[in-house]
Amino acid sequence: MKGIHKKQSTGKRQESILGWIFCSPYLAFSLIFFLLPLMWAFWLSAMDWNLMGNDKTFVGLGNFAELFRDDKVQAAFINSYRYLLPIVLLCFAFGLLIALLVSQLPEKVKGITAVLFFIPYLTSGVATSVVVKYLLAYNSVLSTFLREKHGIDVNWLMDKRSAFAIMVILVVWKMSGYYALFILSAIEGISEDVNEACALDGSVGLHKLFHVTLPMITPTLTTVIVLATGLAFGIYTEPYLLTGGGPNMATTTWQLEIYNASFTRFQSGYAAAMAILNAIQIFVTLRIINVVMDRFNKRFGW
Secondary structure, three states, X not given: OHHHHHHHHHHHHHHHHHHHHHHHHHHHHHHHHHHHHHHHHHHHHOEEOOOOOOOOEEOOOHHHHXXXXXXXXXXXXXXXXXXXXHHHHHHHHHHHHHHHHHHOOOXXXXXXXXXXXXXXXXXXXXXXXXXXXXXXXXXXXXXXXXXXXXXXXXXXXXXXXXXXXXXXXXXXXXXXXXXXXXXXHHHHOOOHHHHHHHHHHOOOHHHHHHHHHHHHOHHXXXXXXXXXXXXXXXXXXXXXXXXOOOOOOOOOOHHHXXXXXXXXXOOHHHHHHHHHHHHHHHHHHHHHHHHHHHHHHHHOOO
16 A cells, blocks of 8 residues: 555656646746846836936835826826727627628638738738828828818817827727637537527527627627727827827827837836836726626626
């Protein structure tokens, strides 16, 4: 018995060592690219340093205290939620619509159509922004035509409402097809027996959508909502190239202000504090969304 017990202990120990060996690449990656940079960010947030000179001044929580008096930070904080609501709702709605339409197509063209809707996601955000900026400039052909022929005088990128709407439209156009692939995969994963039962019971159209399809793909919809939320907090390219965060900080974002603080004003410690505050806001928001979506999942048996 002792020999058998000893062999079992040795086997478990070997399995444990083997498990740590297989996990070591991920642990090393996390240490190098996550934990160490995180520790560096916290240290940097307590310093007044431009990353280039030798002069470093310890300011403690001074950078964090300054954040709450900074109009740019306040604008970025508010704009995060101004972006969040329309981007999440529109990405969800258009992604679901695209997925439902593609799922009804014949198998021969379904894959090709799905890829076509995915192309905007692969498009360079820089290239798209440059084209849009050229198209909507005040002296562009389109703006001149609308102004001279129809009396519509709009400076698209200098008006708060139109500039903000353009940012949202660009992001939704780029990402809807990507999220549609998630939803399409979930719809295709619904058993054919379920579809046949719905047909026998007369559950079709909107009734089937709201009472069968959506409840069965709620986990995937949760993933889409969480990803879209993260997307809304990570907008940078469009406001940087189109408006620079204006007009009057109406389109500014956390990433844009972090970039300006670190690489334009060379306030690296202040930028690190800003990034940490941004991370806290994202974490709290995602936790709230997860709690709400978990309740929906439990309601439908997930």
